[in-house]
Amino acid sequence: MSRYSEQKQVAKKEVALYQYPDYGVIQLTGEDCLQFLHNQTTNEVKSLKPQQGCHTVFVNSTGRTLDLATVYVTEEKVLLLVSPQRTEFLMSWLDRYLFPMDRVTLKNVSEDYTVFTIAGEKSEAMGKQLGITINWEQPFATHEKITIDAVSVRIAVGTEIALPGYTLLVSSEHSEHLKQILTNLGAASIEQSAWEELTLEQGRPLPDSELTEDHNPLEAGLWNAISFDKGCYIGQETIARLNTYQGVKQRLWGIKLSQPVDLETPITLEGKKVGKLTRLLETDEGIKGLAYIRTKAGGEGLTVQVGEATGEVFALPFLTH
Template sequence: MIQELYDVQQKAGATFESVADVTIPVSFGNDTTAIQAARQGVALVDLSHWGLLKISGDDRLRYLHNQSTNDFQKLKPGQGCDTVFVTSTARTIDLATAYVTEDSVFLLVSPNRRQQLIEWLDRYIFPMDQVELKDVSHESATFSLLGPGSEALLQQLSDEVLIEDAYASHQELMLNGLKVRVAVGNGLALPGYTLIVSASHAARLWQVLTEAGGMPMGDRIWEQLRIQQGRPVPDRELTEDYNPLEVGLWQTISFDKGCYIGQETIARLNTYKGVKQQLWGVRLKAPVEPGTVVMVGEEKVGKLTSLTETDQGLFGLAYIRTKAGGKGLNVQIADVEGEIVDVPFLTHDYPA
C-alpha cells in the first residue's frame, strides 16, 4: 500500500534512497523552492520511514511515565508531549513524540531507533503490568506540514474545528473524506502539523495535500532544516556520550514527576548545576567533517556532530564545554573558523 505512495511521489519527481528496510524520498528536485515554502508557505514532508509504536493496556500511562523523562500521568486523550528515553545513567537513546488517545499511546520515534526501543521497552514490562507494545510503522504513514501556511491548508480540507494550539494536541479529522490524525507541531521549531493516516490512504492523502498547495520536500532538505533548527537525532547528537540536559531538551523533562529510569542522574545535574557541555549551533566558513574536535586556541572545548550547507552558508551543531562559553564564542574546527550561535529548538537555561 505504501508502494502506491512511492509511485505518486516518483511521478512528482522524487528520488529515493533505501536504508535498512525503509524507502526515503530524499529530493523532489525542488530543494530551493521547498525550503522557501517551509519559511513562507507550506512544505510537505514524508516521515513514513520513522517508527510508530502503539502502547495499549490499562497501565500504559503509568508505564511510559516510568520509562522516560516527561510526565505522562497528567496527559488526557487528545494531548501529547515530547519525551526522551534514556539509559539508567541518563544517556540519551531517542527523542520521541507521544500522542495519547482514549485507549492507547502512539510514539513517533526516530527511524534508526524503532527496533531498539521496542526491545528496550519490552524489557521493562513485568508480569503484572497490563501493557502491550506493537510496532505499527508499516500500517501507517506519517506526513509533516511545515510553514506558516499549514493551518490555512488544513482549513481548506476540513469543515471540522481544528485542534488547540497546545503542542502535540491532536484529534482525528476528515480531510477531503480521509480520516487523519492531525497533531500540532512537526518536530521542528516551525509552525505546522503532524499527520498520521492509514497506509491504505497514504497515496491519496499525499495527492490531496499537494493539490491544496503543499510543496513536496525531500529528506535532504528536512535534514538541513533540522540542523539549522537544532533538532538532535540518534547517532549524531543523541548518543551514550550525552544526557538530555546537555542536549538542551529541558522542555521534555519533568523535574517533579518522581522516579523513572535515569531520574537520579538528571535530578542531580539540575540540582547542582552540573551540565558540563551543551549543544549549540555553529556557523562555519568551510566544510568540516562531523566528529572533528572544536578548539579555542590550544584548548579542546567540544566536538562537531552535524553539518549542512544552507543558502546562508555552512551550518553545524556542536557540543561545547559550558566553561568555554556559548553564544558568540569564536572557535576553530580543524583549520576552519566558526562562531557559536543559538538554535530555536534547544534551550540552555536551568529552570527558575
C-alpha cells in the same frame, strides 16, 4: 538559490509538505500503558488525557540519551513516534521492563502508518480548509482525528523542527490519496535533503549524531521534554542531580564554518579543546553543523577554531536550556 533553499523558504513562509520516508510508531494498549510509559521516560506522561501529547526522552540508567519520542494519547491507545533506527531497540527496551502484572501490550505498527508534516506560516490556514479545529495556540502534540475525503487522519499541533505547522498520521494504504489532497490545496512537496538542512538549522537532535549515550538530554537542549517534579523513572537520579547542582558541562549549539572540515576535527578556543562536531552540511548559506561545546567556553556569538576553519556559534530554535 538552489531548489533546496527555495523549498526551505516555502517551509517557513508558505506551506511545505514533507513525507517521512520511515518513522517508528509503537502502539501501547492496556489500562496501565500511561503509567508504564511514565515510568520509563522523562516527561509527565501519566496525567495526559485523550487528544493530548508531549515530547519525552528515553534515557538509560545513568541518564544518557537513547531517543527523543513524541507521545499521542487517544481513548483506546497510546501512539509513540520514535526514530526509525531506534524502533526495534525501544521495543526490546520497553519489553524488558514489562512485568506479568502490567496490563500493557506493545506493538510495532510502523508499517501501518505514514507520517507527514505540513509546515509554514500559511499551514494553519490550510488546516482550516481541511477541517482542523485545533490551532497553534494549543500545546504541542494536541491532536484530533478527522476525516478528509473519506480518509481518517490524526492531526497534531506542531512539527519536529520548531516551525509552525502540523504532524499528520494516516494509514499507509491511504497515504498517497492524502498526499494528493494536500498537494491540490497548495502544499509544496519538500525533498529529503532540504528537510535535513532544516532539521540541522533548527537544531532537531538525531540518534547516532546528537542523541547518543555519550550525552544526556539536558546537554542536548531537551529541557521541555523533562519533568523535574515527577516521581522515579529510569535515569531520574542523574537528571535531577545535574539540574540541582547545575552540572550541565556542555551544550548543543549550531556552528557556521568558514571552510570544510572533517567531522572528527576538534573545536578549540585559544588552543584548548572545547567541543566536538556532531553533524555537518554544505548549504547555499555556507557550511553549517551542530556541536557540543563546553558551557564555560561560551555560547551564541562565540568564535572558535575548527582545524583550519573559523566557526561562529549560533542558537538553535528547537532547543531549550
